[in-house]
Amino acid sequence: MDGLVFLVIGGFFEPAWVFTLEKGGTYADDVRRKWGWYLVSVFFMFCSLFFMSQGMKTMSVGISYAIWTAIGALVTIAISRLFYAETIGWGKIIAIMMILVGISGLEIVGASA
Secondary structure, eight states, rough: OHHHHHHHHHHHHHHHHHHHHHHHTSSSOHHHHHHHHHHHHHHHHHHHHHHHHTTTTTTTHHHHHHHHHHHHHHHHHHHHHHHHHOOHHHHHHHHHHHHHHHHHHHHHHHHHH
């Protein structure tokens, strides 16, 4: 399997553990629910790092980390918009487009090098 596929999968797990960690913090009085969310968060952390490490087997560390981080950032923005009604103005849209162009450029340059 291509390393980029592993990085994209790992990038999706990255914001998942952040949001489940935040969700666990909302249950101050219910210890079982709190620790349940924390265990899910640790599982997602493991998955995120596992898939990133698999992607690094075929790609350089710098490129892999940049792609993994960018995917995580884009998914975080999407989740924030969908579940937390965060507004996305033109400035954010332009920045998102720059991230996507940067990821594509890294992949194109990495493939030709």
